[in-house]
């Protein structure tokens with residue numbers, strides 16, 4: 149601990165010279181919730197009947213230890229949570245229902261099918277976010293759900309959307325924490341198609357039925373996520389960026405920007421403040437696109453840092469729901485969680501430690517050379533010392549010391565799963 153305190157004192161002095169109070173930065177970065185996606189733990193399959201993932205997304209890899217039921221997933225997440233500093237929420241999908249009646253389908257889920265999740269969340273002091281699951285289900289009409297031309301199918305998915313709003317409202321009530329409900333559906337075509345407008349009109353009608361239903365909504369924030377394309381849905385996506393942004397804006401819901409859902413040279417960090425003036429709140433799916441995949445584990449790369457910089461530098465932390473969205477079955481799944489969430493927290497803390505006052509002053513004075521010089525020299529500041537101190541005082545492992553806990557759990561628990 150002596151060593152840590154020494155590092156802290158040194159860092160405090162260095163940052164102070166740049167007008168940065170590291171205690172304030174730590175407090176701020178520590179209190180911003182990051183929503184950890186439960187679906188990393190079981191390869192997005194869920195526990196309500198599916199045995200494969202379908203609907204435009206795919207998990208690759210077959211590392212041993214996939215959680216096969218809710219109890220295993222909870223245990224795995226508990227270990228991950230014990231290794232991650234800062235305020236964390238857990239993001240659930242409807243497909244993680246612990247059904248009270250095995251015959252119940254997604255159009256009939258109630259809070260009772262999630263009451264054990266709520267209990268677990270409260271025990272672990274985490275808030276819950278939620279997602280309707282419009283994929284991996286026999287009622288999908290190919291890749292279509294809410295934009296299906298089959299009325300019975302469409303009705304099923306509309307009812308599912310409404311049920312999820314009801315469940316999210318109960319999450320908020322029973323955890324006492326806000327619940328963001330993200331709507332993403334894969335609807336689209338693999339190849340050249342004709343009725344592109346009609347599909348969108350149908351989607352609008354479905355979404356309107358879901359969002360206009362009179363459902364308790366205190367502390368609940370519904371969001372619509374856009375996507376450029378999916379696997380097997382390469383040519384046309386009903387709910388693309390322009391569609392989702394306009395829909396969300398005109399219906400007064402939130403818009404979700406996923407970092408992997410745009411053309412490869414587009415970044416969500418550059419879109420954030422173009423959207424914020426028109427929205428009270430927004431949701432992010434922090435992810436990492438790599439070639440065709442939009443869901444690699446979040447690393448501490450330039451885009452992650454830029455996203456967090458945009459949030460912090462523009463004081464948007466109260467208006468942005470930060471959710472993570474990635475899934476990788478090729479490495480230990482708990483390590484995947486810990487790496488992604490710790491990286492996100494790191495980037496948040498680093499954003500809080502930027503000599504932004506000086507940079508802003510240079511910018512206002514038109515001194516862009518100074519602005520760039522400060523930006524670059526800011527990278528030399530001893531961030532690692534502050535991160536170590538923060539982790540130590542949160543009683544969390546430093547560096548990659550958390551790996552040993554995971555290795556032990558892997559040997560004792562994960563390797564015993566089929």
Ligand code: RNT
Nearest residue numbers: 187205279332375406473
């Ligand atoms: C898919 C979307 C969506 C899902 C999760 C599981 O491309 O990003 O958010 O990844 O809901």
Ligand code: ZN
Nearest residue numbers: 373406433473
């Ligand atoms: Zn997403």
